[in-house]
Amino acid sequence: MSDASASDGAPALVQAESIGKVFDVSAPWLNRVLERKPQQLLHAVDDVSFRISRGETLALVGESGCGKSTVARMLVGLHRPSRGVIRFDGHDLAGLSRSDGPRLRRRMQMIFQDPYASLNPRWKVADIVAEPIRVHRLLTEQGAVRTRVEELLRHVGLAAADAEKFPHQFSGGQRQRVSIARALASAPEFLVCDEPTSALDVSVQAQVLNLMRDLQRENRLTYLFISHNLAVVHHVSDRVGVMYLGRIVELAPKQAIFERPRHPYTRMLLDAIPDIKMTGKSRTPVGGEVPNPLNPPTGCAFHPRCPHADARCRSERPELKPAGPGSLAACHAVQEGRLSD
Amino acid sequence: MSKSPLLEVSRLRVEFPTRRGVLTAIDDVSFSIAPGEVLGVVGESGAGKSITGAAIIGLLEPPGRIAAGEVKLNGLRIDNLPPEEMRKVRGREIGAIFQDPLTSLNPLYTIGRQLVETIRAHLNMSAAQARARAVALLQSTGIPAAETRIDHYPHQFSGGMRQRVVIALALAAEPRLVIADEPTTALDVSIQAQIIALLRGLCHSKGTAVMLVTHDMGVIAETADRVAVMYAGRIAEIGAVAEVIHRPQHPYTVGLMGSIPSIGEQRERLEQIDGAMPRLTAIPQGCAFGPRCPKAMPICREQRPEPVPAGGSLAACWLHDASARGQSASNRTVAQ
Numbered sequence: 021m022s023d024a025s026a027s028d029g030a031p032a033l034v035q036a037e038s039i040g041k042v043f044d045v046s047a048p049w050l051n052r053v054l055e056r057k058p059q060q061l062l063h064a065v066d067d068v069s070f071r072i073s074r075g076e077t078l079a080l081v082g083e084s085g086c087g088k089s090t091v092a093r094m095l096v097g098l099h100r101p102s103r104g105v106i107r108f109d110g111h112d113l114a115g116l117s118r119s120d121g122p123r124l125r126r127r128m129q130m131i132f133q134d135p136y137a138s139l140n141p142r143w144k145v146a147d148i149v150a151e152p153i154r155v156h157r158l159l160t161e162q163g164a165v166r167t168r169v170e171e172l173l174r175h176v177g178l179a180a181a182d183a184e185k186f187p188h189q190f191s192g193g194q195r196q197r198v199s200i201a202r203a204l205a206s207a208p209e210f211l212v213c214d215e216p217t218s219a220l221d222v223s224v225q226a227q228v229l230n231l232m233r234d235l236q237r238e239n240r241l242t243y244l245f246i247s248h249n250l251a252v253v254h255h256v257s258d259r260v261g262v263m264y265l266g267r268i269v270e271l272a273p274k275q276a277i278f279e280r281p282r283h284p285y286t287r288m289l290l291d292a293i294p295d296i297k298m299t300g301k302s303r304t305p306v307g308g309e310v311p312n313p314l315n316p317p318t319g320c321a322f323h324p325r326c327p328h329a330d331a332r333c334r335s336e337r338p339e340l341k342p343a344g345p346g347s348l349a350a351c352h353a354v355q356e357g358r359l360s361d
Numbered sequence: 362m363s364k365s366p367l368l369e370v371s372r373l374r375v376e377f378p379t380r381r382g383v384l385t386a387i388d389d390v391s392f393s394i395a396p397g398e399v400l401g402v403v404g405e406s407g408a409g410k411s412i413t414g415a416a417i418i419g420l421l422e423p424p425g426r427i428a429a430g431e432v433k434l435n436g437l438r439i440d441n442l443p444p445e446e447m448r449k450v451r452g453r454e455i456g457a458i459f460q461d462p463l464t465s466l467n468p469l470y471t472i473g474r475q476l477v478e479t480i481r482a483h484l485n486m487s488a489a490q491a492r493a494r495a496v497a498l499l500q501s502t503g504i505p506a507a508e509t510r511i512d513h514y515p516h517q518f519s520g521g522m523r524q525r526v527v528i529a530l531a532l533a534a535e536p537r538l539v540i541a542d543e544p545t546t547a548l549d550v551s552i553q554a555q556i557i558a559l560l561r562g563l564c565h566s567k568g569t570a571v572m573l574v575t576h577d578m579g580v581i582a583e584t585a586d587r588v589a590v591m592y593a594g595r596i597a598e599i600g601a602v603a604e605v606i607h608r609p610q611h612p613y614t615v616g617l618m619g620s621i622p623s624i625g626e627q628r629e630r631l632e633q634i635d636g637a638m639p640r641l642t643a644i645p646q647g648c649a650f651g652p653r654c655p656k657a658m659p660i661c662r663e664q665r666p667e668p669v670p671a672g673g674s675l676a677a678c679w680l681h682d683a684s685a686r687g688q689s690a691s692n693r694t695v696a697q
Contacts, residue, residue: 083549191637192406221405221576226620226631233630248550251579255622255631278624292554294579296606296621309519309552 032071032107033242034095034210039104041065041090045314062314064090066266067104069340074209077236077243079257079274081250081289083310087266088246092214095244096130108210126156129203133215135195139187145198146183149173152206172201177231193224200231204239214246229256250293254278262286265313265321268340272347282349284326284359320352328353365436366393367570368417368538373430373440375409375416377641384641386412386425388594391668396537397568399561401585401602403578403617405638408591410574414540416440417572418455419447434538453483456531456569458560460543462523465530466515472499472526473511476533483534498529502559521552525559532563539564542574557584578621582606590614593638593649600674610671611678613650648679656680 043062051057065087072078080088093099095106097113106113108124116124129152132138139148149169152158159165170180176197187195196216203211216232217225233256235241247253253260253274260277262270262285270283281287308325311317320338323329332352343349353359375387387409394400402410415421417432419442432440439450451457459465467475476495480486486494492511499507502525515523524544531539544560545553561584564571573585581588582602589599590611598611609615619632636653639645645652651661660679671681 083551193637222578223405223617223620223634224637226622226633227635229622230630230633250550251622251624254624255628288551290624292550293624294554294557294577294583296579296582296618296623307555309521310549 031073031110033074033109034072034244035105035107036068036070036091036095037105037107038067038069039065039091039094039101039106040067041087041094041099042102060314063266063316064313065094065101068263068266068268069104070261070268070271072210072242072244074242075236075240076259077245077257079245079247079253079260080263080268081247081253081260082263083248085265085310085313086263088263089214091263092130092212092244092246096128096212097125098130122156126152126158126206127208128210128212129206129208130212130214131196131199131203131216134219135192135199136187136219138199139195139202141187143186144183145173145185145187145190148187148198149183149201149205152202156206158206168205169201172205173198175204175235176201177227191224192220193227196220196228197231200228200235204235207239208241210242210244212244212246215248216245217252218247218249225252232256250278250289262289265310265316267321267350268348269322269351270343270347270349271340272344272349276344276347280344280347282343282347282354282359283322283351284328284353285322288325320350326353328359365395367396367398367435368394368572369433369436370413370417371430371433373413373416373432374428375412375421375425376428377425379424381642385428385644386594386641387416389430390591390594390596391430392589392596392599394538394570394572396570397565398587399564399571399573399585401581401588402572402574402591403576403581403588404591405576407593407638407641409594410576410591411542413591414457414542414572414574418451418457418540419444420451420457449483452479452536453534454536454538456534456536456539458524458527458531458539458541458544460546462520462527462547463515465527466523468515471512471514472518476511476526476530479530479533495529495533498533499526501563502526502529503555504529521548521556524548524552524556528556528560528563532567532569535567536569538570538572540572540574543576544573545580546575546577553580560584578606578618590617593644594641595649595677596668596675597650597678598671598674598676599668600672604673608672608674610674610676610681611650612654612656612680614676616653648677 041064043064045062046052046059047057068091082088094101111124146169149172150165153165159168169183173180173182178197217228245256257274259273261268264285270286281290317324319335320333323333338350338352340348340350341355343354371391373387373390377384377386390413404410416427427440431438434454473495477491480491480494496507496511499511504510504522504525545556557580585602588602588605590597592613598605598614609618616632616634622631634653639649647663648661648666651657658679666677666679666682668675668677669682
């Protein structure tokens with residue numbers, strides 16, 4: 021399976037090839053033996069492939085439990101993929117030598133969702149931001165580290181004097197700025213942002229999104245942006261992958277996703293967004309909920325909620341196939357031309 | 362509004378006495394809700410929207426207290442009722458829906474037991490009648506197989522289903538007012554749409570008034586009739602939803618609307634309001650939004666603006682106050 025954007029020729033900075041992650045969520049061994057409980061495996065991510073070109077923003081959207089955060093964590097090495105290969109600038113992340121690992125990892129950083137939980141409350145901001153510099157031995161001399169930290173803080177819109185403060189002295193938006201400063205400290209090329217603004221108020225979210233966009237322009241950063249908020253995704257992304265129950269169901273350039281969504285799930289998600297500009301418009305609420313990932317439906321995982329499902333959808337899992345210029349969709353109805361635009 | 366208001370809040374002030382002095386969380390808030398009307402209350406965290414809701418239903422966390430103003434339900438004051446009397450109003454007259462459905466249900470009781478208890482506390486019914494009503498309520502909120510699900514415990518429901526149970530619980534005694542505090546914030550977008558449609562449908566069919574507290578302008582836009590925008594414990598602007606969204610009058614509302622990313626348009630940057638909402642300990646003199654306001658005038662730093670008619674809404678802003686215009690001849694531009 022290949023990504024349609026591969027044809028544009030630009031070398032991918034990040035490439036995921038059929039990655040999967042299985043979590044063992046079985047009962048403890050003794051219970052399994054005594055109560056004859058079977059082993060239970062949770063396929064959090066299954067056969068996910070994409071590539072991100074340098075300077076591009078790929079957004080992954082989906083509802084809670086769809087595996088988007090697991091993908092993010094695998095890319096930066098917080099989870100080891102159970103299957104598949106992740107390449108960063110051509111290097112396979114799994115087969116790295118002791119010296120190459122840290123060197124490659126310096127070039128990718130992550131920004132987490134909750135700025136209250138992702139900063140050590142006992143450390144001063146100066147130490148938090150300096151940690152990547154120290155770990156990767158980018159600067160060794162104390163004064164130089166300090167100068168760099170202050171420069172980073174100013175870069176993200178904080179004051180140099182904030183270095184002496186502790187995380188609890190900041191508001192949520194300011195803490196997220198500290199997280200961004202920390203992520204930028206090792207001068208990375210690739211940032212994985214896992215719901216960076218969903219804990220923030222809208223006016224603060226606008227500040228953080230604008231900052232991230234400015235930083236991308238200045239430093240030619242590549243982003244993987246995880247979010248459940250389609251309006252935010254529309255604002256930041258170049259391409260969008262829609263995930264459902266551990267798989268990408270549609271992967272397309274932003275415009276295609278928002279103007280001509282192919283997959284019924286994407287259409288449903290777009291329908292579900294309250295649009296502030298169209299007061300009084302009624303949504304078409306789609307029934308049903310995300311199924312239990314421990315016991316996923318057969319065939320297409322979306323078929324129990326899909327208005328277009330037929331016998332084939334219930335039995336055979338659709339592959340991600342071209343469905344328009346630059347677009348991929350995993351849907352039998354789309355591939356058979358059963359869906360209108 | 363042609364109908365006489367169901368809920369009338371006038372000059373409400375909520376204070377929290379602390380060791381370091383008295384914090385004013387809500388200051389001089391006035392609004393009303395007509396029968397069958399949905400009033401949205403939006404604002405950033407800490408703006409006082411949830412505390413306004415809690416003050417109305419008499420569930421302010423101590424040491425919070427109503428320091429001034431009054432709350433009238435159907436013309437009768439309810440803010441000074443003794444706790445026992447207030448208990449009867451709560452549930453019977455005013456239902457409440459909170460953000461997290463897991464914490465508003467008792468995990469040790471089946472949902473049926475909780476529903477029956479609520480119904481029998483407020484309506485004169487036998488246990489069998491109450492149970493039949495509970496099943497009907499669950500069905501009306503779209504819970505499949507309500508007859509069997511009624512004997513399940515809260516943990517056996519998904520988040521969206523749980524919120525449906527909470528809605529059934531809030532509507533159990535057919536209250537005339539429902540206060541819904543961030544009812545969909547903990548839910549996924551596709552479930553959120555279902556719950557909003559359900560809440561609106563149920564309240565519409567029964568003529569129940571709703572006070573919908575949320576930080577999500579999108580939810581307000583498609584659910585509410587009128588909207589109150591809160592900032593630092595006060596109402597910055599209040600008016601019909603279409604007016605406030607399409608023709609915001611208060612500079613804060615203008616900034617807030619600009620900062621919301623929207624799918625319909627492509628913008629290079631979102632508008633941003635620099636700075637942050639002041640803490641309760643450091644509310645500036647004059648207009649609380651003054652220090653962040655791009656259109657601030659000298660008077661904004663000195664005197665607090667009162668709500669005045671602005672466009673089709675009421676806005677607490679000196680830009681719209683004729684008396685302020687006489688004082689400062691510059692800065693004539695109207696917000697937009």
